[in-house]
Amino acid sequence: xxxxxxxxxxxxxxxxxxxxxxxxxxxxxxxxxxxxxxxxxxxxxxxxxxxxxxxxxxxxxxxxxxxxxxxxxxxxxxxxxxxxxxxxxxxxxxxxxxxxxxxxxxxxxxxxxxxxxxxxxxxxxxxxxxxxxxxxxxxxxxxxxxxxxxxxxxxxxxxxxxxxxxxxxxxxxxxxxxxxxxxxxxxxxxxxxxxxxxxxxxxx
Numbered sequence: 001x002x003x004x005x006x007x008x009x010x011x012x013x014x015x016x017x018x019x020x021x022x023x024x025x026x027x028x029x030x031x032x033x034x035x036x037x038x039x040x041x042x043x044x045x046x047x048x049x050x051x052x053x054x055x056x057x058x059x060x061x062x063x064x065x066x067x068x069x070x071x072x073x074x075x076x077x078x079x080x081x082x083x084x085x086x087x088x089x090x091x092x093x094x095x096x097x098x099x100x101x102x103x104x105x106x107x108x109x110x111x112x113x114x115x116x117x118x119x120x121x122x123x124x125x126x127x128x129x130x131x132x133x134x135x136x137x138x139x140x141x142x143x144x145x146x147x148x149x150x151x152x153x154x155x156x157x158x159x160x161x162x163x164x165x166x167x168x169x170x171x172x173x174x175x176x177x178x179x180x181x182x183x184x185x186x187x188x189x190x191x192x193x194x195x196x197x198x199x200x201x202x203x204x
Contacts, residue, residue: 003070008078009063016063022056022183029061029179033068042074042108045141047134047176051148055187058147062111065145069109074143076109081116081130088129105136108143115146138175146176 004014021029032038050058066076079087079100086092087100094103104110137144 007066007070007076009066010078013059013063016060016067018064020057020060021064022181024182033065035072038069039072042069042072042143045138046143047138048144049146049148049176049178050181051178052181052183053185054149055185056181056183057186058181059113061181062113062145062147066109066111074108076111077103077107078111078113079104080113084112104133106142109145110137110142111145111147113147115148134175
């Protein structure tokens with residue numbers, strides 16, 4: 001599991017696989033995972049925003065893509081925006097001569113997980129810094145995935161996000177493709193299984 005740790009993937013996603021991606025979008029996502037297509041995308045650099053309801057499988061999909069890309073020789077790095085902000089403030093080191101921020105700038109595939117309006121509205125490492133990071137990676141033809149529970153089209157409305165967020169959304173809309181993960185919330189499935197366990201016939 002050393003590769004998964006180095007990529008920053010949380011342990012609960014280590015077993016992420018194609019079968020965990022909602023069936024409604026699995027075949028389309030499977031095409032992206034084919035070696036020739038994925039290697040071409042990684043070589044050219046791509047931007048993707050995975051959207052959908054909370055707990056639908058956006059993070060699992062991103063991790064599956066990371067793992068397959070690593071198999072074909074493209075290392076990735078997974079981090080949440082809040083964790084990135086803390087790493088920047090503390091000048092957290094990724095390895096002996098690289099900070100976490102430098103790793104985010106240079107890695108072949110960066111996943112920013114659970115990206116929210118509040119993340120870019122915060123003081124310090126906020127909207128302008130995220131814009132710089134995403135633009136740097138786009139100009140360098142490096143691939144980036146964001147998972148977002150909010151509708152990306154709503155994010156373009158000033159009344160919804162505030163003026164400070166718009167500079168970030170514009171490069172997202174011009175350089176990133178949005179991919180809607182459609183399916184039931186895994187959170188609901190877990191809750192229903194627990195309810196069945198506690199009160200269903202299985203316990204009789």
